[in-house]
Amino acid sequence: MTDEAVTDEKRLEFATQARQLLALFNEPFWGATREQTDEMHLADYCETLAKGRADLGLAEETAMHAVMGPSDIVYAFTGNTPNAGDRAKALVGFINTMPFLLDALEELIDLKRTYSARVTELITHNSEQLMENCAQRDVIRQQQAKIDWLLKQIPGVEAA
Numbered sequence: 001m002t003d004e005a006v007t008d009e010k011r012l013e014f015a016t017q018a019r020q021l022l023a024l025f026n027e028p029f030w031g032a033t034r035e036q037t038d039e040m041h042l043a044d045y046c047e048t049l050a051k052g053r054a055d056l057g058l059a060e061e062t063a064m065h066a067v068m069g070p071s072d073i074v075y076a077f078t079g080n081t082p083n084a085g086d087r088a089k090a091l092v093g094f095i096n097t098m099p100f101l102l103d104a105l106e107e108l109i110d111l112k113r114t115y116s117a118r119v120t121e122l123i124t125h126n127s128e129q130l131m132e133n134c135a136q137r138d139v140i141r142q143q144q145a146k147i148d149w150l151l152k153q154i155p156g157v158e159a160a
Contacts (some may be wrong), residue, residue: 003036018097021031021093021094022090024086024090028063036071049080052080052081056082058081062080063080063085065078065079065084065087065088067092067095068089076088
């Protein structure tokens with residue numbers, strides 16, 4: 001199996017997995033709180049956790065899932081619900097593969113430009129060839145007409 005085939009296989013496998021993981025995000029949207037102190041943010045978050053715990057019937061103790069960075073900086077909390085861990089893993093996977101996806105997108109755009117330019121070049125060349133062929137056929141018809149006329153002028157010879 002060639003490296004290209006393995007790469008394509010991995011790309012397709014990733015796309016399949018990514019589509020499955022996207023199902024974990026039901027109508028997501030970006031949101032932000034008003035500006036407030038850390039204590040006020042924590043109080044709001046405590047209310048959010050309590051509402052989720054009540055709505056989903058969660059146990060008193062649950063794990064909190066997050067997307068994190070160096071020095072344990074929290075980029076995003078995904079919560080304490082049953083799918084929160086998978087959502088955090090999906091986000092991390094999407095973020096880590098974004099450079100590959102952007103490279104692939106740029107490659108496709110470059111290929112499209114290249115192929116588009118080549119197709120235009122081929123169409124132009126073929127059109128020029130067609131026009132040249134039409135002109136040559138006109139010359140051939142004119143020459144054939146002259147030959148036929150000359151043959152008619154010779155006694156005993158029939159034109160083709």
